[in-house]
Amino acid sequence: MQKAALDRVRLVFTLLDADGTGYLEAGDFELMASRVIAASPDSGDVAKAAILAAFRRYWTTLAAELDANRDGRISFDEYVACVLSPERFDEAISDFAEALARLGDPDGDGFIGRDDFVALMTAIGFAPANIHALFDAFGPSDADQIPVPVWATGIKDYYSPEKTDIPGDHLVG
Numbered sequence: 409m410q411k412a413a414l415d416r417v418r419l420v421f422t423l424l425d426a427d428g429t430g431y432l433e434a435g436d437f438e439l440m441a442s443r444v445i446a447a448s449p450d451s452g453d454v455a456k457a458a459i460l461a462a463f464r465r466y467w468t469t470l471a472a473e474l475d476a477n478r479d480g481r482i483s484f485d486e487y488v489a490c491v492l493s494p495e496r497f498d499e500a501i502s503d504f505a506e507a508l509a510r511l512g513d514p515d516g517d518g519f520i521g522r523d524d525f526v527a528l529m530t531a532i533g534f535a536p537a538n539i540h541a542l543f544d545a546f547g548p549s550d551a552d553q554i555p556v557p558v559w560a561t562g563i564k565d566y567y568s569p570e571k572t573d574i575p576g577d578h579l580v581g
């Protein structure tokens with residue numbers, strides 16, 4: 409695997425372990441969902457329900473596919489196996505990506521402003537400088553906005569082990 413993809417996997421594991429136990433558990437995804445929803449006060453109930461459902465689906469998919477020793481939690485060694493068969497996570501990731509990007513567009517005009525982007529990405533736990541570098545890499549408009557599908561695609565690319573030299577690499581390091 410490409411080092412960039414492994415670095416992305418390592419970072420996302422650290423962030424998804426929202427309660428810092430060193431393992432991914434169901435509670436991490438509830439905690440992360442609540443943080444993300446709290447960071448998007450102007451979003452509607454449908455969008456909030458969608459991101460909560462997406463986080464839960466993400467967890468149940470990971471638990472079903474990666475919990476090799478069946479202890480109800482996912483270690484980093486178990487998690488890293490996700491890169492061996494990324495297609496098994498395509499639907500859950502796609503669901504998550506669409507729901508998160510939609511949450512970044514509370515007024516529904518199809519665009520995500522920098523402030524909303526930064527609020528959500530900060531809630532997930534990425535570093536401020538990296539968040540701005542990523543937003544800049546998406547090529548924001550003069551109004552400092554990016555289209556919703558650009559971010560959704562960026563999220564999916566982040567989770568694609570075969571992708572290199574992508575905007576999401578700005579999040580690592």
Ligand SMILES: [Ca+2]
Pocket residue numbers: 424425426427428429430431432433436
């Ligand atoms: Ca945890």
Ligand SMILES: [Ca+2]
Pocket residue numbers: 474475476477478479480481482483486
């Ligand atoms: Ca396990």
